[in-house]
Amino acid sequence: MAHVILRHRDVENIKELDVYVKNGGYEGLKKALSMTPEEVVNEIKAAGIRGRGGAGFPAGIKWSFMPKGDGQKYIVINNDESETGTFKDREILEGNPHQVIEGALIAAYAVGADMVYCYWRGEYMDAAYPAEKAIKDAYKAGYLGKNILGSGFDCDYHNHFGAGAYICGEETALLNSLMGNLGQPWSKPPFPAQAGAYDKPTVVNNVETLANVPPTMVNGADWYANLGTDQSNGVKIVCMSGHVARPGNYEVEMGKVTYRELIYGDEYCQGMRDGKEFKALLPSGGSGPVVLPDALDGNVSFEGLNDYGSMMGSASVIVMDEDTDMVWAALKMTHFFKHESCGKCTPCREGTFWLEKTLHRIMEGHGTEEDIKTLDRVAHSMQGKCLCALGEFAVSPVIGTLKHFRSEYVAKVRQAEAVPAD
Amino acid sequence: MIAEKYAKEIESLFERYPADQRKSAVLPLLHIAQQEYGYSSEEAMKEVAEIIGCDPTHVRGIAGFYSLYYEEEVGKYVLEVCNDLACALRGADEFIKMAEGKLGIDLEGTTEDGMFTLKNVMCLGACDRAPMLQCNLKFHENLDEAKFDQLIADYRAKAAAGDSEPTVVDKILIQTHH
Amino acid sequence: MSETVNIIVDGIEAEVPKGLTVVDAAKMVDVDIPVFCHHPKLEPVGMCRMCLVDIGMPMFDRETREPVMDDDGTQKINWGRGMQTGCTVRVADGMNVRTNTEGVLDARNTVIEFLLTSHPLDCPICDKGGECPLQNLTMAHGLGDSHFPFDQKMKNDKHVPLGDLIALDRERCIQCARCVRFQDEVVDDPVLGFHNRGRKLEIITYSDPGFDSYWSGNTTDICPVGALTTNDFRFGARPWELRPVASISPHGPEGENITMSTRQEAKSGGRVVIKRIMPRQNEQVNEIWISDRTRFGHHFADADGRLMTPMVRKNGELQAASWDEALSLVADKFKAAGSNAAGLSGDRMSNEDLFAFQDMMRNTVGTNNIDLANGRIAGGDVTAQVGVGTGTNLADMGAGDAVIVFASDLHEEAPIWWLRVKQAAQRGAKVFTFNVRETRLDAVAAETTLYKPGDAIDTARALLNALNVSDQKAKDGVGAIASAIADAENVVAFYGFEGLTYEETDSLSRILANVLLVNGNVGKANNGLIAVWPHNNTQGAWDMGIHPAFGPGYKALDKAGKSAADIYESGADALYVMGADPVGDGLMNGRKNVGFMVVQELFMNATAELADVVLPAQSWAERDGTFTNGERRIQLYYPAIAPMGKSKADWQIIGMLNEKMGGDKPKMAASLVFKKAIAAGVAQYKGMDYRSLAQVEKQFPDVGGADLYYGGNSYENKHGMGQQWASAAESGEVTSLDIPDAKSSKVSGIATIRTAALYTNGSLLQHSELLEPRMATPRIMINEADANGIATGDEVQVRVNGETMTLQAYVNGVAPQGVALLNGVPHVAGVIDAEITKG
Numbered sequence A: 001m002a003h004v005i006l007r008h009r010d011v012e013n014i015k016e017l018d019v020y021v022k023n024g025g026y027e028g029l030k031k032a033l034s035m036t037p038e039e040v041v042n043e044i045k046a047a048g049i050r051g052r053g054g055a056g057f058p059a060g061i062k063w064s065f066m067p068k069g070d071g072q073k074y075i076v077i078n079n080d081e082s083e084t085g086t087f088k089d090r091e092i093l094e095g096n097p098h099q100v101i102e103g104a105l106i107a108a109y110a111v112g113a114d115m116v117y118c119y120w121r122g123e124y125m126d127a128a129y130p131a132e133k134a135i136k137d138a139y140k141a142g143y144l145g146k147n148i149l150g151s152g153f154d155c156d157y158h159n160h161f162g163a164g165a166y167i168c169g170e171e172t173a174l175l176n177s178l179m180g181n182l183g184q185p186w187s188k189p190p191f192p193a194q195a196g197a198y199d200k201p202t203v204v205n206n207v208e209t210l211a212n213v214p215p216t217m218v219n220g221a222d223w224y225a226n227l228g229t230d231q232s233n234g235v236k237i238v239c240m241s242g243h244v245a246r247p248g249n250y251e252v253e254m255g256k257v258t259y260r261e262l263i264y265g266d267e268y269c270q271g272m273r274d275g276k277e278f279k280a281l282l283p284s285g286g287s288g289p290v291v292l293p294d295a296l297d298g299n300v301s302f303e304g305l306n307d308y309g310s311m312m313g314s315a316s317v318i319v320m321d322e323d324t325d326m327v328w329a330a331l332k333m334t335h336f337f338k339h340e341s342c343g344k345c346t347p348c349r350e351g352t353f354w355l356e357k358t359l360h361r362i363m364e365g366h367g368t369e370e371d372i373k374t375l376d377r378v379a380h381s382m383q384g385k386c387l388c389a390l391g392e393f394a395v396s397p398v399i400g401t402l403k404h405f406r407s408e409y410v411a412k413v414r415q416a417e418a419v420p421a422d
Numbered sequence B: 001m002i003a004e005k006y007a008k009e010i011e012s013l014f015e016r017y018p019a020d021q022r023k024s025a026v027l028p029l030l031h032i033a034q035q036e037y038g039y040s041s042e043e044a045m046k047e048v049a050e051i052i053g054c055d056p057t058h059v060r061g062i063a064g065f066y067s068l069y070y071e072e073e074v075g076k077y078v079l080e081v082c083n084d085l086a087c088a089l090r091g092a093d094e095f096i097k098m099a100e101g102k103l104g105i106d107l108e109g110t111t112e113d114g115m116f117t118l119k120n121v122m123c124l125g126a127c128d129r130a131p132m133l134q135c136n137l138k139f140h141e142n143l144d145e146a147k148f149d150q151l152i153a154d155y156r157a158k159a160a161a162g163d164s165e166p167t168v169v170d171k172i173l174i175q176t177h178h
Numbered sequence C: 001m002s003e004t005v006n007i008i009v010d011g012i013e014a015e016v017p018k019g020l021t022v023v024d025a026a027k028m029v030d031v032d033i034p035v036f037c038h039h040p041k042l043e044p045v046g047m048c049r050m051c052l053v054d055i056g057m058p059m060f061d062r063e064t065r066e067p068v069m070d071d072d073g074t075q076k077i078n079w080g081r082g083m084q085t086g087c088t089v090r091v092a093d094g095m096n097v098r099t100n101t102e103g104v105l106d107a108r109n110t111v112i113e114f115l116l117t118s119h120p121l122d123c124p125i126c127d128k129g130g131e132c133p134l135q136n137l138t139m140a141h142g143l144g145d146s147h148f149p150f151d152q153k154m155k156n157d158k159h160v161p162l163g164d165l166i167a168l169d170r171e172r173c174i175q176c177a178r179c180v181r182f183q184d185e186v187v188d189d190p191v192l193g194f195h196n197r198g199r200k201l202e203i204i205t206y207s208d209p210g211f212d213s214y215w216s217g218n219t220t221d222i223c224p225v226g227a228l229t230t231n232d233f234r235f236g237a238r239p240w241e242l243r244p245v246a247s248i249s250p251h252g253p254e255g256e257n258i259t260m261s262t263r264q265e266a267k268s269g270g271r272v273v274i275k276r277i278m279p280r281q282n283e284q285v286n287e288i289w290i291s292d293r294t295r296f297g298h299h300f301a302d303a304d305g306r307l308m309t310p311m312v313r314k315n316g317e318l319q320a321a322s323w324d325e326a327l328s329l330v331a332d333k334f335k336a337a338g339s340n341a342a343g344l345s346g347d348r349m350s351n352e353d354l355f356a357f358q359d360m361m362r363n364t365v366g367t368n369n370i371d372l373a374n375g376r377i378a379g380g381d382v383t384a385q386v387g388v389g390t391g392t393n394l395a396d397m398g399a400g401d402a403v404i405v406f407a408s409d410l411h412e413e414a415p416i417w418w419l420r421v422k423q424a425a426q427r428g429a430k431v432f433t434f435n436v437r438e439t440r441l442d443a444v445a446a447e448t449t450l451y452k453p454g455d456a457i458d459t460a461r462a463l464l465n466a467l468n469v470s471d472q473k474a475k476d477g478v479g480a481i482a483s484a485i486a487d488a489e490n491v492v493a494f495y496g497f498e499g500l501t502y503e504e505t506d507s508l509s510r511i512l513a514n515v516l517l518v519n520g521n522v523g524k525a526n527n528g529l530i531a532v533w534p535h536n537n538t539q540g541a542w543d544m545g546i547h548p549a550f551g552p553g554y555k556a557l558d559k560a561g562k563s564a565a566d567i568y569e570s571g572a573d574a575l576y577v578m579g580a581d582p583v584g585d586g587l588m589n590g591r592k593n594v595g596f597m598v599v600q601e602l603f604m605n606a607t608a609e610l611a612d613v614v615l616p617a618q619s620w621a622e623r624d625g626t627f628t629n630g631e632r633r634i635q636l637y638y639p640a641i642a643p644m645g646k647s648k649a650d651w652q653i654i655g656m657l658n659e660k661m662g663g664d665k666p667k668m669a670a671s672l673v674f675k676k677a678i679a680a681g682v683a684q685y686k687g688m689d690y691r692s693l694a695q696v697e698k699q700f701p702d703v704g705g706a707d708l709y710y711g712g713n714s715y716e717n718k719h720g721m722g723q724q725w726a727s728a729a730e731s732g733e734v735t736s737l738d739i740p741d742a743k744s745s746k747v748s749g750i751a752t753i754r755t756a757a758l759y760t761n762g763s764l765l766q767h768s769e770l771l772e773p774r775m776a777t778p779r780i781m782i783n784e785a786d787a788n789g790i791a792t793g794d795e796v797q798v799r800v801n802g803e804t805m806t807l808q809a810y811v812n813g814v815a816p817q818g819v820a821l822l823n824g825v826p827h828v829a830g831v832i833d834a835e836i837t838k839g
């Protein structure tokens, strides 16, 4: 099947405006401009595009929360992409930038915004060159700016670069960062649709979410809704990394591909690296509960891992083989969350510190049984109490590995206790 | 003074944001100032504050929050190796050890000639091409020892030749404005 | 109370104002939800997570919108997916809140436990110990033991100076951001910030000078731990050893309510001393804030050099004498002088002192030669007619209202008013500023009118004329401002004296009175005129009749006496100077033509040096009394420390003297002076006494009380919120006021005016070492166009009032063209034609 999002893999140089247009580019925008904004929102609602940033919130419904009428509104594209194991949005914007610009324009038209900011993690600055060029070209060709395609619709589009902070992927932290404040999230409400960028109603959507919009406009909501499952429409890009033979991004139809196929399938990763045995995978970077071999038959969709106590999230799959030390893996993830905790709320600021400290001690061989209990307790103390989801994400690797690999922890502390302290 | 040197570019940066929201330009301005001064020096931060019209405290807070701003002096090239989980599963930690040995420095250290600073960083979004690093925001992927040697040699050669190639910040923040 | 909603908190049903946070609403039914980051004066942020509670809303069927019922016939409650922060959620009708479930209690324990894992347990040496919300809440909600090994506590710098007033203890900080938010949101000096992230988050300041704000001390009050402390108080005493004494700021016309924390201590020779000044809540006046001038400028009371004993000049030398000897001499001289005697007073004295003073001069000595020694601004008689109405509270002003600020830099002259007018503007009030130059308030002003030096009166007249013409064609300039004022529901006008002569301020006050009268913006709350008086009790001095032409209560006299200017010019047989230094201020040239002079003072000032008799007075901290603020609120202050030496309260000295001259016996107490003399003799003060002034009412938000939330924030007001006296417009018709022509001083060269600086070296502030580095350096600012070779940093000679001052020049874009601004120098009236020469 031809790619819907990763079209640059099928069409050479589709990042160039003329190639994009020759291949049906900006037709979705034209169609949208021929409809009323409400009709566009309804089309996206009917298509059932769900957010690809992790939470899976339906995009059409999000757009419909925007107040009607005049007044400044914004579309903000979330290209912060800093979750460990996630590298899909960069490929989309590097290879097929016009599709994102077009998607954002359709969103802007639908909600009555006349400004799009694309928030890039600062580390992607070099990768942004094609997108910068695409913006320039789109302005020249009249797809951006005043009176777009003669429709009377005006919209500007700018890139904005962050500077290294995972938390800025959280939508309110991202908006704070865009506004030049510390990149800390705020406590919702207000939601961005009520008071977002510069206190004005704002839609924040993930890059991939918006890339789904142009083909949907062109082919219709039914086409899109018919792809995938009842609850998960369309296609999804899966980022495969870790101990697999052929890591990378793979675009799959929702619900049609199992994790086993992703790892072992010829079209996909072609098996484990060095022929090792599969041990476990993290389905959503560091933040989703760890998945065991029995769950490999779960499929890639929002609901595909429900029966296995996990979830797809942003579909950044980190695969680990038989030799992986799960306490070490938990420490790596926890270190990440500790490093990235913005410090605004108490449980996350203190909790991530203690989780890392304790895991570190166990890894170093100074742990005790009491330390394992401390991990349990700290994780419990954080759950449900943090200001944003980062704190909740942070307990996931600890809780998940403690649940499924407690024996590895116990072995480590027993070994430590057997050796006299130095 | 970046305010004078990049007056036109800075003005075009401000044009991207609502007129009364000059603070929005703090991140791009700090990127530029840091490139100009090599790191986010006191001078760099004060200049940015002046351009924006805010108290320097704010700029310093921003510089302290984001990991891409260095408040301490760094080498001409900052090598930031990702050794987050996904990269570590593909040998990033070993790669760092190798790099430390080759450069003769520890993590966070700078080579004596002031050329390279080595750091480890959190996920850079290139996990499928580990080991990888970014050097002054430019990604170098699928590395191994030989490629690392080459990379170091290339940068040394570039520096010796006066390094006239535009940097990432030059290319994206300074040269492209629409 | 406007709109209300019905809520249930822990089963208690309550009707509370709409828009309240759950935390504040629960407080109304005496349910304490603990908080750290939340502060009712700051925007909620929900970051410490201490206030997590269960919040539910009644369930309705999605389709039918019918209530969904439980088996027991009550409506089902949807408790949501998890706990929510009570500080960020606003109450809604039907809301159900549970603050005592296992989950909630557990959340509190864990938040406290987390906070304590990085907080040093150094309560025994911490200034906040005893009034620390963290300590209090730990006692109330903490588990008592911790699951964490203690070797991982934060080890951080202690006492990092944030400038020279405030120090930060980094390990005590719990990252609640109250200090940062106060500086950003409340006072708009965003000079504090967070640096780094995660557990490394720390407070920094990078301003120059460090922590550059007139409000910095307030952060030490609202900091819920001992992380921020003042250099004035740190390690000074333990809070529980302190005796709080209610008082009123001796600086500025706003009448900040304060508390002096006092302690008897060995190192001060067993004296009771003031250890610190803190705000005392008065939502009508200063809310819970005070400026740093008030907080740190109290040292004059305890300073070296206070006069301890009466002195009489003998053989050309001032020598210690008994009260009896000194007063007998004074009595003889003044009786002899009779109508040729004169009395000059400062405007920092209490109403009791001032009333007694004029009463003695008028009724016992027999002279109307009474005036303020240093009258800078006229118009007490005008505010008596159209001053702001009783019940005025600037905090009630907002959208639809207008505020005029004329010839005053509120930020420097009356910071509390600056703050409250700024906040009114942020709530939507239109602020119109008029001055020769830009001031800080302009940042929030709807429009700023800059007039040329000497044009103040014409500009004010133009405004009045524009208001009076019915067809307002001239929509630009003052015309547009006039229509905005005409459209406003409430209008308050402030006027000051920057660049104006005394006569000009008189005209200005009357023109503004007429401006307010045009649309009836007088005689009711949040409408009327406010004079930006130079001192804390200038209003009281007017009210008490320290004026050659008015007696107490603005009763016009049959025969006016001599004004201060006349007295300085022509002298007097006997001159009484109370709490003033006309010689030091350059108003009186020596004591030529003064037969006999007595000075009643705290310190040996330049005038006292020349006196025949010097009488030691008590500072405000040593006695009780009342001050009347610029909003005409009479406020009571109490004695905090023991009198110095043989000093006596001014009213007492006057009373004793009065008796010696055959007048009435002195009153036994200040309260009796007030009740028997003032309330009887000043019509506007009728019916008031210390008891009525001491009345308090419940204030919202409830800070400083005995609860666990905002401890150490501000003192609760238990000792009086004062009473406002009603202006004439409130009870009857006030028609348009006559406007005397004031000769505006215009100059041919560069017009030089003096601008105020909050910290200007003077009789009170010179004793506060802490403020020394922040004192405005005497300087002159000139426009580039007028610089004539003078550059910033140059020393220039400026001839003012015949005296040559050497000042630093600044060519910094502050002074408008043709204008030079003097800053950090003593008062200079009007616009002067100053010669500025280099070198």
Ligand SMILES: Cc1cc2nc3c(=O)[nH]c(=O)nc-3n(C[C@H](O)[C@H](O)[C@H](O)COP(=O)(O)O)c2cc1C
Pocket: A050, A051, A052, A053, A054, A055, A056, A057, A059, A078, A079, A080, A081, A082, A083, A166, A167, A168, A169, A170, A171, A172, A204, A205, A206, A207, A209, A210, A388, A389, A390
């Ligand atoms: C800690 C944290 C990090 C996040 N990072 C990202 C990110 O890098 N990219 C992204 O699109 N969404 C991220 N999200 C989710 C966003 O908050 C938001 O839900 C999303 O951008 C909405 O877009 P969507 O509805 O199109 O998915 C993150 C959320 C959290 C709590």
Ligand code: SF4
Pocket: C172, C173, C174, C175, C176, C177, C178, C179, C180, C203, C219, C222, C223, C224, C225, C227, C228
């Ligand atoms: S210094 Fe005090 S007020 Fe400021 S963040 Fe720390 S604990 Fe809060």
Ligand code: FES
Pocket: C034, C035, C036, C037, C038, C045, C046, C047, C048, C049, C050, C051, C052, C085, C086, C087, C088
């Ligand atoms: S989160 Fe509500 S008081 Fe801090």
